[in-house]
Every structure is written in C-alpha cells, then in structure tokens.
Amino acid sequence: MNKLFPTQEIGSLAKPRWRIKGYRGKALSEEEIAEAVNWGRKLGIENLEELVKLLSEGDSTNRKRAILEWSSKYAIRFFETAGLDIVFDGEQWRSEMYEHVIRKTAGFKFLGYVKSFDYRYFNKAACISKPKYAKSFYLDEFLFTRENTKREIKVPFTGPYTLVDWTFNEYYEKKFSGEIRDFKRRKFEAKRELLFDLIKDVIRPEISKLVDAGAKWIQIDEPAATTNPADEEMKLFVESFNEAVKGFNCIFSLHNCYSNYEILAKYACELRNCSQLSLEFANRDSRQTGTGNARIGYKKIKLFEEHGFHGNYGLGVVDVHTNFVEPPELVRDRILHVVKIIGDPSRIYVSTDCGLRTRTLEISFQKLKNMVLGAELARKVLR
Amino acid sequence: MIGCYVTGALPRPSELIEKTRAYERKRIIKKELEESFEKATESVIKAQFSAGLNYITDGMLKWQDLLRPFTEGLKGIEVGSLTRWFNNNTFYRKPIITDSVKRDKAIVKNMMYLGKMPKNLLWKAVLPAPYTFFSLSKNQYYKDKAEFMFKFAEIINEEIKSLAEVGFSYIQLSEPALVYEPLAPNSKKDKLALMNDVLEVAVKGTTIKTCLQTFFGDFSKILPEALDFPVNHLGIDSYETDFEKLKEYSFEKGVALGLVDSRSSLVEKPDELVEVAKEIIESIYRSKIEDVFICPNCDLDFLPWERAKEKMKVISSVTKHLREEFS
Numbered sequence: 001m002n003k004l005f006p007t008q009e010i011g012s013l014a015k016p017r018w019r020i021k022g023y024r025g026k027a028l029s030e031e032e033i034a035e036a037v038n039w040g041r042k043l044g045i046e047n048l049e050e051l052v053k054l055l056s057e058g059d060s061t062n063r064k065r066a067i068l069e070w071s072s073k074y075a076i077r078f079f080e081t082a083g084l085d086i087v088f089d090g091e092q093w094r095s096e097m098y099e100h101v102i103r104k105t106a107g108f109k110f111l112g113y114v115k116s117f118d119y120r121y122f123n124k125a126a127c128i129s130k131p132k133y134a135k136s137f138y139l140d141e142f143l144f145t146r147e148n149t150k151r152e153i154k155v156p157f158t159g160p161y162t163l164v165d166w167t168f169n170e171y172y173e174k175k176f177s178g179e180i181r182d183f184k185r186r187k188f189e190a191k192r193e194l195l196f197d198l199i200k201d202v203i204r205p206e207i208s209k210l211v212d213a214g215a216k217w218i219q220i221d222e223p224a225a226t227t228n229p230a231d232e233e234m235k236l237f238v239e240s241f242n243e244a245v246k247g248f249n250c251i252f253s254l255h256n257c258y259s260n261y262e263i264l265a266k267y268a269c270e271l272r273n274c275s276q277l278s279l280e281f282a283n284r285d286s287r288q289t290g291t292g293n294a295r296i297g298y299k300k301i302k303l304f305e306e307h308g309f310h311g312n313y314g315l316g317v318v319d320v321h322t323n324f325v326e327p328p329e330l331v332r333d334r335i336l337h338v339v340k341i342i343g344d345p346s347r348i349y350v351s352t353d354c355g356l357r358t359r360t361l362e363i364s365f366q367k368l369k370n371m372v373l374g375a376e377l378a379r380k381v382l383r
Numbered sequence: 384m385i386g387c388y389v390t391g392a393l394p395r396p397s398e399l400i401e402k403t404r405a406y407e408r409k410r411i412i413k414k415e416l417e418e419s420f421e422k423a424t425e426s427v428i429k430a431q432f433s434a435g436l437n438y439i440t441d442g443m444l445k446w447q448d449l450l451r452p453f454t455e456g457l458k459g460i461e462v463g464s465l466t467r468w469f470n471n472n473t474f475y476r477k478p479i480i481t482d483s484v485k486r487d488k489a490i491v492k493n494m495m496y497l498g499k500m501p502k503n504l505l506w507k508a509v510l511p512a513p514y515t516f517f518s519l520s521k522n523q524y525y526k527d528k529a530e531f532m533f534k535f536a537e538i539i540n541e542e543i544k545s546l547a548e549v550g551f552s553y554i555q556l557s558e559p560a561l562v563y564e565p566l567a568p569n570s571k572k573d574k575l576a577l578m579n580d581v582l583e584v585a586v587k588g589t590t591i592k593t594c595l596q597t598f599f600g601d602f603s604k605i606l607p608e609a610l611d612f613p614v615n616h617l618g619i620d621s622y623e624t625d626f627e628k629l630k631e632y633s634f635e636k637g638v639a640l641g642l643v644d645s646r647s648s649l650v651e652k653p654d655e656l657v658e659v660a661k662e663i664i665e666s667i668y669r670s671k672i673e674d675v676f677i678c679p680n681c682d683l684d685f686l687p688w689e690r691a692k693e694k695m696k697v698i699s700s701v702t703k704h705l706r707e708e709f710s
Binding site: 111112113114115116117118119120121122124126165166168169170173174177182183184187224227228229230233260 | 394395397400403404406407447448465467470471472473474475476621622623624625626644647648649652655684685686687689690
C-alpha cells in the first residue's frame with residue numbers, strides 16, 4: 001500500500017443481537033429491530049425496510065443466510081465508515097474461530113466443554129479419524145465481502161497449529177501407540193502428523209480456493225503459537241506456517257496475541273512468506289501521551305528487530321479489552337515511538353491489538369475512529 | 384501398598400458447568416450455584432469410590448486454579464491478571480505478593496465439602512507447593528525466592544496440620560514449576576537443596592503421608608537430589624519423563640506414577656500401562672518395593688467429566704493387575 005500507516009482491524013467484531021437471535025430463529029423484540037435500523041442509518045445501509053421485513057419473518061434456511069449477509073454488510077460498512085483502509089466483515093459468518101472450522105471439517109468430534117479459566121469453558125473437539133476437507137469454511141464469506149467493498153481485503157484464517165493445539169488427538173495417538181514406546185515422543189509425533197495432514201488436506205485446499213477466488217492477503221491467526229515454548233514445538237509451529245502458505249500467489253501475515261513475545265521473536269524471522277506480524281501492545285502500555293518512557297508497552301518490539309525480523313508490523317495501538325477510548329494523540333505517539341525504534345515508517349500498519357468482538361459496537365466504533373485519526377496525526381508529523 | 388488416586392482437580396460435570404455459566408450471566412443466584420456445587424461434589428466423590436480408588440478427594444470443583452484459594456485467602460497477596468497455565472490452553476490469575484504473607488484462617492479445610500467425604504475411606508487433599516507458588520507469582524515484597532518459600536512452607540505446614548485434624552491422611556503438594564522450568568546444571572544443586580529445606584519446614588511435625596507431585600516436566604532432571612526430599616512419595620508425569628534416565632536410579636521412597644494422560648482424551652489400554660509400570664517398578668526398586676500409586680499425570684480437569692470418569696476406571700484396573708503381579 002502506498003499510503004503511510006495504513007489502518008486495519010484484526011478480524012472479529014461483536015455480533016448485533018438481531019444477528020445472533022435472528023440466526024438462531026428466535027423472535028426479535030422491537031428494541032432489537034430498532035437497533036438494527038439505527039445502526040443501519042448511521043452506516044448508510046440501503047434498503048433497511050427489507051432487513052426489517054426479513055427480521056420479522058419466521059425462521060428458514062434462506063432467512064439464516066440472508067441474516068449472515070446483512071450482518072456481514074453491516075460490519076463491512078462499519079469498518080469503512082470508521083475509515084479503515086483494509087477491511088473484512090468482522091467474521092460475522094463464523095460462530096467462533098475454532099469451532100467454525102472444526103465443525104465444517106470431517107474427522108473431528110466435539111467432546112464438550114472443558115475449562116478455560118474461572119467459569120469460562122470452551123467446546124473442545126477430538127480428532128477421531130484422518131481430517132478430510134468436507135466443505136469450504138471461508139470462501140462464501142470472502143466472496144460476499146469482495147462483492148461489498150472496494151477497499152483492500154485481509155482474510156483472517158485460523159492457523160493449523162492453533163487448531164491442532166486446541167484439539168485432542170485421539171486418532172494419531174492411537175495410531176502411534178503400537179509404533180512409539182516413549183509417551184512424550186509418541187504424543188509429539190502424533191501432533192506432527194495431524195498437523196501436516198490437516199495442512200495438506202484441509203488448510204491448503206481452502207487457501208487455494210480463496211486465492212483462486214481473488215484473495216490477495218490472508219492473515220493466519222495463531223493465538224496458540226507460543227503456548228508450548230519448547231524449541232521443537234516452536235520449530236513445528238514455524239514449519240506449519242511455512243508449509244501452509246508455501247507457493248501461493250498471495251500475501252500472508254501472522255497474527256498472534258496475548259502470548260510470549262520473547263519466544264515468538266526468536267522464531268519470527270524463520271517464517272517465510274510472512275509479510276506482516278500483527279501483534280498486541282496497547283494493553284501492556286500506559287495511557288499517557290508521549291514517546292520514550294511512557295511507551296512501556298512497546299518494549300518487546302525491539303526483540304523482533306534484534307532477532308532480525310524485517311517484515312512489516314501490524315502494530316496494536318488500541319486495547320480491545322477495555323472501554324477506554326484511546327485519544328488520537330495517544331495513537332499517534334504509539335506509532336511515532338515505534339517509528340523511532342524500527343526506523344522505517346513504511347513497515348507500520350496501524351491496528352487494533354486483536355479482534356474487537358468483546359466490545360460493544362459503540363465503543364468499537366469510537367476506538368477505530370480515533371485510531372484512524374491518530375494515524376493521520378502521525379502522518380502529519382512525518383510529512 | 385499398591386494403590387490409586389486422582390492427582391488434583393476433577394472436571395466439573397456438565398450440569399455444573401451449565402450452572403456456573405448461568406451464574407456468570409446472572410441468570411441464577413448464588414444459592415442455586417452453591418447447591419449445584421454440592422450435588423456435583425457428591426457425584427464426583429461417588430465416582431471415585433465406585434471406580435475403586437484408594438484415597439478419595441472432594442474433587443476440588445470450586446478451585447478456579449491451583450493457587451486461587453491461597454491467592455484469595457492469604458493476607459498480603461492480591462489477585463492479578465489472567466496468565467497462561469504452563470503450556471496449556473487454560474489460564475490462572477497471577478498472585479501479586481504485595482506485603483508480608485499471613486494466614487489468619489484455615490484455607491483448604493474451609494473449602495472442603497467435609498460432610499460429603501465418605502467416612503470409611505481414606506482422604507486425600509491437594510496443596511500448591513512453595514516453589515510453584517512463587518514461580519507463578521509476581522513478587523513485590525520479599526527480598527528473594529527463598530524468603531518467600533520458607534514463609535509459604537510455614538503456611539503449608541499449618542494447612543497440613545489442620546487437614547490432618549479433620550481426618551485427611553494424605554497430602555499431595557503440587558509442584559509442576561520445578562520440573563517444567565529449565566534447570567541449569569550450575570544452579571541445580573542449590574535450587575534442590577533449597578527445595579529440600581523448604582519441604583522440611585512444610586512437613587515439620589506432621590505425621591500423615593505426603594507426596595511431592597511433579598508434572599508438565601521431566602522428573603528425572605531433579606534426580607538424584609529428589610530422592611532425599613522429606614516427603615513419603617514422589618509424583619512422576621510419565622508423559623514428560625525420560626524413563627531410561629529414571630531407571631538409572633534406585634528408589635527407597637514411594638512413587639505416584641502418572642500413567643494416565645489428563646491432557647489427552649484417548650482412553651489408555653490398561654495392558655500397556657501395566658507393562659510400563661512393571662518395568663519402572665522393577666528397575667527403580669532393586670531390593671524392596673515401596674508404596675506405588677497409579678494416578679493421572681496431572682489434574683484431570685483438562686478433560687470433560689465423562690472422559691475423566693473412564694480414565695479413573697483405567698487407573699483402578701491397572702492397579703488391580705499390578706497388585707496381582709507383585710503380591
């Protein structure tokens with residue numbers, strides 16, 4: 001992109017109540033329909049009466065699909081209206097980053113909820129046979145997004161390492177039980193084989209479909225990348241990224257958040273065909289303006305530089321876990337601070353820390369608008 | 384004896400999970416949640432004795448993480464931010480040590496569902512061990528690790544005594560960090576000597592059995608020093624430990640063999656585990672066999688409850704086979 005400091009988001013955006021309840025086939029209250037209309041007006045969405053009519057109808061397969069399309073259109077306009085240069089549809093077609101892919105792929109069975117923390121859980125699947133591509137999981141969403149925006153598109157794509165790390169591996173552990181005696185070795189080899197089978201038979205076919213359909217930039221989301229900081233696991237992660245993206249005529253980037261950046265920094269320069277690392281920093285940072293000492297949250301970017309990462313950064317300047325709306329001046333200073341560290345301003349893409357799905361649409365909108373304004377302030381300083 | 388037990392928290396059964404979610408969303412009141420915890424505790428206790436385990440725990444269903452009762456219950460510690468639990472996709476809240484640590488009331492005893500524990504069976508409780516607690520905390524008060532560890536060991540000592548008083552006969556000290564973290568050869572001796580002294584304080588004047596349960600790392604790397612630790616049993620994670628190295632040592636202490644994998648949903652074949660256990664027992668006990676406990680490698684709460692129940696049956700079945708072999 002020619003513009004300095006292009007602005008982008010990471011992926012998810014909160015789903016409006018009319019999207020969640022409507023998709024489940026539940027009746028909507030007047031208030032919920034009014035919410036759809038209000039946001040629709042704010043975002044300049046056409047034919048709102050058609051949406052109102054749809055939301056008042058009874059459940060059907062067509063209605064479900066139409067609701068996905070409407071909420072997708074809302075999210076695209078949302079990002080456009082906030083002023084972002086690079087957009088997607090807020091992952092409105094996906095239930096969640098893990099379940100969405102696993103449910104559409106053969107070879108997995110959900111075992112039920114396991115703990116995440118406190119009273120939070122996640123539905124964890126087991127791999128029970130060799131994974132097989134059953135149906136596309138991102139293509140329709142991409143095609144719809146492409147039809148509905150003129151802006152540059154970045155497709156968020158849950159990475160294979162994370163899918164495997166978050167899954168019980170029954171099929172392969174069983175397969176190796178006769179072959180490898182050492183339990184630790186057995187589990188590792190089982191993980192490895194699941195990972196590369198998944199890449200070959202599921203991940204690459206889907207990337208291929210996206211690229212054939214015109215996707216120019218795919219962001220591989222790997223929140224689990226540094227879960228296991230042992231050298232052989234980190235090497236496995238790097239190898240999995242390289243294998244997944246190898247040979248496609250497309251730009252790839254990596255998003256990783258709330259992780260161990262000391263570890264990631266060591267391995268980042270081994271990622272091939274990875275044009276950008278989008279990383280989270282704002283949540284670690286102070287809220288004072290200024291460059292230098294106030295920017296405690298951005299210390300770790302030095303590690304990536306020291307270890308020889310030369311690609312771009314998707315620089316997290318907006319915290320997605322607080323309702324504090326970063327003033328444009330704070331966004332500006334976060335950007336300028338990092339310019340001082342890395343030297344080349346063209347390597348910075350201005351970004352949120354992570355997807356915004358845990359914030360209300362109101363807060364997300366204000367945060368993104370200020371992010372765009374802050375990027376403009378930073379451009380002015382460098383002009 | 385050759386026996387079996389679980390190694391820590393059990394998974395919340397699905398009805399309880401639903402209630403905790405409803406509580407989070409403010410759809411039920413605390414009393415209803417509390418009743419669900421009681422009911423679920425009854426069922427996980429029953430599942431343990433039905434499976435034939437020799438020591439019974441209360442399942443620790445309320446524990447949000449291994450450290451939390453202490454993070455919340457001790458003076459001088461504040462509850463910090465969510466942090467990854469070792470190399471798992473689960474999280475704990477980091478204890479922030481802000482002041483001199485004080486225990487003004489019994490912690491674990493007061494969390495236990497004592498009334499639900501079966502009278503005619505042996506009881507086991509689990510406590511976080513000092514090294515792990517310090518390693519996973521943010522220290523803003525104590526001058527060094529040792530100073531905090533000795534202080535925490537005194538607290539553990541009081542906890543063990545209070546649990547013994549109400550009828551517990553076995554205490555597991557969970558110590559994953561000691562084997563998870565790299566152990567540099569030049570600091571190994573000092574680190575393990577400190578561990579030894581700290582454990583002395585933790586068990587001083589207690590008479591019930593204690594086990595230092597290591598997991599998420601290779602137990603063999605704390606050998607041979609661990610063989611002299613002042614605990615009755617040493618817990619080993621079979622999915623992380625180099626068996627060949629383990630077999631080089633001769634043990635005069637009991638072991639808790641974590642042979643069932645709490646981090647895998649695949650239910651193990653008892654026959655294979657019996658073979659592995661036999662091999663280990665025969666090589667580490669050259670003259671006389673000490674206590675051997677068959678157990679999961681770590682807390683079973685990485686699994687859905689139904690799967691955890693099946694795994695408890697596996698440890699029981701392996702134990703039965705081993706008793707026949709070695710009787």
